[in-house]
Amino acid sequence: MRIGIIGLINHDTIFMAGGRRIQDLGGILYNTTVMADLVGVGDELFPISRIGADCYDAMRAILDPRPAVNTRGISLSPTGTSRNRIRYDEDLEKIEQLTNHVGAISLEQIEPFLDLDALLVNFIVGDDISLETMKAVRGSASGLLYLDVHNLCLGIDAEGYRRRRAPGDWQRWIEMFDVVQMNEVEARLLAGSDHEAAADEPGGAGGTGGPGAAGRPDESYGTDRPGAAGGPAAPGGPGGPLETEDDFIAFGRSVISLGPSVCVITRGPLGPVTVYRKDREAKTFAIPSEPVRDVIDTTGCGDAFAAGFVTEFAASRDPVGATRLANRVASVNCTVAGLPERGTFDDVRI
Ligand SMILES: Nc1ncnc2c1ncn2[C@@H]1O[C@H](COP(=O)(O)OP(=O)(O)OP(=O)(O)O)[C@@H](O)[C@H]1O
Ligand SMILES: [Mg+2]
Numbered sequence: 001m002r003i004g005i006i007g008l009i010n011h012d013t014i015f016m017a018g019g020r021r022i023q024d025l026g027g028i029l030y031n032t033t034v035m036a037d038l039v040g041v042g043d044e045l046f047p048i049s050r051i052g053a054d055c056y057d058a059m060r061a062i063l064d065p066r067p068a069v070n071t072r073g074i075s076l077s078p079t080g081t082s083r084n085r086i087r088y089d090e091d092l093e094k095i096e097q098l099t100n101h102v103g104a105i106s107l108e109q110i111e112p113f114l115d116l117d118a119l120l121v122n123f124i125v126g127d128d129i130s131l132e133t134m135k136a137v138r139g140s141a142s143g144l145l146y147l148d149v150h151n152l153c154l155g156i157d158a159e160g161y162r163r164r165r166a167p168g169d170w171q172r173w174i175e176m177f178d179v180v181q182m183n184e185v186e187a188r189l190l191a192g193s194d195h196e197a198a199a200d201e202p203g204g205a206g207g208t209g210g211p212g213a214a215g216r217p218d219e220s221y222g223t224d225r226p227g228a229a230g231g232p233a234a235p236g237g238p239g240g241p242l243e244t245e246d247d248f249i250a251f252g253r254s255v256i257s258l259g260p261s262v263c264v265i266t267r268g269p270l271g272p273v274t275v276y277r278k279d280r281e282a283k284t285f286a287i288p289s290e291p292v293r294d295v296i297d298t299t300g301c302g303d304a305f306a307a308g309f310v311t312e313f314a315a316s317r318d319p320v321g322a323t324r325l326a327n328r329v330a331s332v333n334c335t336v337a338g339l340p341e342r343g344t345f346d347d348v349r350i
Contacts (some may be wrong), residue, residue, distance in 0.1 A: 001039060001040075001044075001117045001118070001315055002045075003035065003043070003044070003045055003117060003118045003120065003314060004045075004047075004073065004116045004118070004119045004120070005028045005031050005035070005045065005046070005047045005119075006028070006110065006119060006122070006128070007028040007049060007121060007122040007123060007124045007128045007129075008027045008028065008049055008051075008082045008102065008124040008125050009025060009027040009028055009029055009047070009050070009055070009059060009074070009082070009124075010025070010026055010027040010081065010083065010125065011024070011025055011026075011081045011082065011084070012024050012026055012084045012085075012086060013083070013084070014086045014087075015087040015088075017088070024338055024339070025055060025059055025062065026124075026339070027049070027124040028049055028124060028303075029047075029062060029063075029339055030304070030307075030339065031120060031122055031306055031307045032045060032047045032063065032069060033062065033066065033339050033340055033342075034308070034329060034344075034345055035307040036069055037340070037343060037344060037345035037348075038307060038308060038325075038329065038349050039068050039311060044068060044069075044070055045066075046069075046072070046073045046113055046116065047069065047071065047073055048073035048105060048109060048110055048113055049074045049105065050074070050076070050077040050102055050109075051076065051077060051082075052076070052077050052079070052080030053076055053080075054081055055081040056076065059074070073112070075109055077103070079102050080100050080102065081100065081102070082098070082100060083098070083099045084098055084099065085097045085099050097159070097160045097161050097162065098125065098156055098160035098161075099160055101156065102125075104127055104128060104130050105128055105129050105133070106133065107132075107133045107136050107137070110137055114137065114140050114141045114142065115142050115143070116141075117143040117144065117314050118145075118146060118310055118313075119141055119144070119146065120146045120148065120306060120307075120310050121134070121147050121148070122148040122306065123148070123149065123150045123151045123152040124150070124151060126151045126152055126154050126156060131169065131172060131173065134176055143314070144178050144179065144310070144314050145177045145179075146178065146179045146180075146306065146310050147173065147176075147177040147179070147180045147181065148181045148182075148303070148306045149170075149173075149174075149181065149182040150182075150183075150186070150302065152167055152186075153166060153170075153182075153189050153190070155167075164185065164189060174255060174259070175258045175260075176259070177260050178260055179260060179262040179263075179264070179313060179319075180255060180260045180262070180263050180264070181263075181264045181266065181302070181305065182263075182265055183265070183266045183267065183268065183302055184248075184266070187248060187251055187265045188241075188242050190251075190255075245273060248273045249273055249284050252265055255275070256276065256282060261319075262276040262313075262319045263275045264309065264319075264323065264326075266301075266305055268289070268298065268301070269289050269298075271286065271287050271288040271327065272286070272287065272305070272326065272327055274286070274319050274320070276319040285319065285320045287323065287324065287327055289331060290327055290328055291331075292331050292335060295335070296334065296335050296336060296337050297334070297336065297337040297338070298333075298334050300333055302330070304326075304329050304330045304332070304340075305326040305327070305329065305330040305333075306326070307329060308326035308327075308328065308329030308330065308349075311325070311349070312325045312326070312349075328348050329348050332344065332348055
């Protein structure tokens with residue numbers, strides 16, 4: 001298998017209570033380091049990204065010990081590394097601010113990788129790749145296209161503060177992919193059902209609000225969104241509040257009606273709901289998350305999940321087996337903080 005991972009590598013500075021500061025590289029390094037443990041001998045991984053010269057050596061120090069990873073898809077950004085500052089307000093709400101907003105990954109950069117078996121697109125900043133570039137990729141890529149919606153649902157205001165919202169053109173993104181992954185909050189935003197959270201809720205899942213953040217939750221929702229059906233939202237149905245497993249399944253069905261053959265809604269500790277098309281029919285597979293005795297940090301669980309799903313699905317095209325592996329991989333990720341040590345996931349793929 002040859003798999004590409006498209007998205008930015010970013011540098012986070014986290015200001016902890018008491019003045020402690022933690023600095024780390026992240027972004028698609030999370031997907032890449034997990035996948036490096038999961039793939040077999042002879043498989044190759046190509047992160048396709050941009051990073052500044054200031055962080056290049058640190059990035060190589062993380063990736064070079066992993067023989068499956070080839071860094072030739074990572075280009076030097078003349079405007080430096082994508083930088084993000086995270087602090088917590090008095091209510092312990094996460095406030096996230098982009099302090100260096102670097103440009104999108106270009107089509108020229110992706111072109112050498114259009115023949116890979118799979119391309120995973122993970123929105124780290126939210127505009128890591130433009131819609132035009134993605135359309136061109138869709139038109140000529142020969143392998144599987146996988147989207148982790150992630151920070152496509154995180155707006156950026158003039159000062160770089162981040163706030164959750166559904167992008168107005170989200171259906172145009174989703175229709176281009178074969179497999180789409182989103183977490184619970186993103187599903188609610190896209191379903192248009194969580195207006196209150198979209199307007200008021202900062203924090204979590206990388207999504208934050210901040211002083212002056214411009215939340216514009218409602219402008220994005222057209223009546224052609226899945227589930228809207230032109231009428232008032234049905235309670236519990238897509239377009240209404242997503243609460244029960246059946247609600248998520250109904251929304252997943254509306255997502256696959258846009259084009260993808262699989263929609264996975266990860267739902268944190270509740271476990272993933274996978275809706276997929278088989279023989280022209282929508283099928284569902286839902287499992288609880290794996291029990292984890294010592295949850296250390298759930299940041300990056302979605303990235304680990306995507307790594308597991310893509311690795312399995314690219315080879316087998318089996319959404320059930322891919323969900324099972326992804327769920328196991330993501331549960332192991334709960335037991336580590338920050339980027340995983342090499343070998344953390346060696347035994348998960350059995
Ligand atoms: N507490 C937990 N215990 C076991 N597994 C978990 C737990 N939290 C998350 N997971 C696993 O991780 C998967 C992804 O979690 P989640 O829905 O939180 O992703 P996410 O919000 O996209 O994460 P991130 O964006 O931080 O990478 C879940 O479907 C589940 O398999
Ligand atoms: Mg995520």
